[in-house]
Amino acid sequence: MRILAVDTSSNTIQTSTYTRSSSNPVLPDHVNPGDLLEIGAYATPFNPFATVVAASYTQGPTYFNITLTGPIPAGVVVGDIAVPATLPSAVFRNFTVRNNRAHGILLKNRNVLVDGCTFINNSSPGIEFYTEDNSYWEGSTTRNITIQNTFIYNDAYPGRFSVDIGVPADVSPGQPAGAHRNIIFRGNYVMSSPQPAKSAGVYLAQATNVLLENNFITSPLNYALVYCNSQGVNLTNNILVWGKSEPTSNAIGTSGCFENGTSLIINANLPCDGVYAQFYDNPGLTGDPLFTERNPVLNFTALVPGGSLQPDQPWSVRWGTVLVTGSENVTGVSVYASDSIQVYLDSVQIITTPPQTQSVARELQGILVPMMPANTSHVLRIIYSHTSTEPAELILSWTLEGGETDVIPTTALTTPFCNLPLVPLVSSATSSASRSVSLSMFAFCNRVLGLALGSLGIKCR
């Protein structure tokens, strides 16, 4: 809302919804007594300088008169922007959005948890935290966002990102950091579209205090990660794979990018072949993983997880990877499992068992309708819970159209594009901050990825 008038004698501000550079009537109609409003200057609306509390309001034909609980803060003037800051929290668990001509989810609120979700084949970003000052002016700035254990695959149209957290660079490239604060992005798979000139991986702009850890982020023909005008960005144990050094859209790589980008920390990386496993020290995937590892295949006759797990301690594991079919069509997936298990293929549950306390090994069939065509890739996720004292058994197989059933080989569990040549992330900005970031990424490529992935035939250049 834009402030139209200020009356210090009655502690009242007059506001109107502001869209497309003009004041519009009536919306919203939900300024409730007790609501917080954040007030920012028109030029920097995403970094509020004052917070006030609404005591009451009256609604006119094209405006609201909002009386505050206290005096109007110093510095508030006509033309400032007032944004509702009493926002609903949101939790998304096991939520799938696919084949949308739009986003997976478009979020404009605070205190958000996205956990174990799937966003696949959407034309806009799988996840977008959005606030802008160009069209609708309807997004509050965000706080306290956690996105974890989520697949974001083949989303976004050309020039956009699979995950977009920021003020759109083509709208407000000069906005400072701080619009989005306290972001945790961990344990996620982000795989951009393999189509030429399609989307890139993660875009982070105007953000402060960000942790990205244990993610696999790849873009075959564009950036894996871009961050602009952000501060306090910490990258830990991520795999970043990207195949292009120049952007395909003016929404990324603009002169506004990388300025003020500080605190880039890259500690290590993980290999990207096989199945990514997150082991928990409880049967319900609760809390943070105890440890993570890569399993080349899922073919265990007596699985005993490592880490600090005791032999008789219940545990659970979430496996995730991309399943790539070979030259034959695949008609079915089956597991031989001794515990409760759920198998998801392209976000559809194909195998499930009820919780159980006794280890009973049995074969479970998931018939694929339709079958998986040859030479296609699919998102595979498995949740396995072990509560007995016996070692776990698990064998993951597939049945080919010819009738042959085999353990799914490592060659089918290799995430696509891992063998692309890596190039340093280069900014078109010319500031010293830009150059330092580019050098950091170049050093990352040579020192970390070059060492760890050299055996996989992946080279830095």
Add this chain to the structure above:
Amino acid sequence: MTFWAGTGTNIAYAPVAYPGYPSSDVLRIPVASGITAAQLPTVQDTVVVTLFVSRIGIFMGKVTNMYLTNLVVYNVPGMGFQAANSTNVYFNNIQLLKKPGQYMSSVSDASHFAGCHGEIVIEDCLFEGNLFSFLPETI
């Protein structure tokens, strides 16, 4: 009226002005100015014409502690779900789907939360083929 055309690599959008019917089996759709040739569909593209008629699958206005569970909604001519000025909304095992042969499950936002308070919890849900996004937002 607007139309959207998807070619797999390109999504085009254009406002439509004054559709005409030169014959009984032809719908002529002139587009507004400013649309480039690259944005226009080509032969054999699928063109989805949408009317924003505000037919909402399920509307929740000024409700508190709303629970939606075990529900499948097909082909809504507008938003799938909308919650306005509501407090605490819970979705569990909700699906918004398109039936075979249909191109879209909804022709506006899959869901839209405006002016809500409390918490929004979405668990074990599946949405597909919507024209617009799933938006827990505020304005």
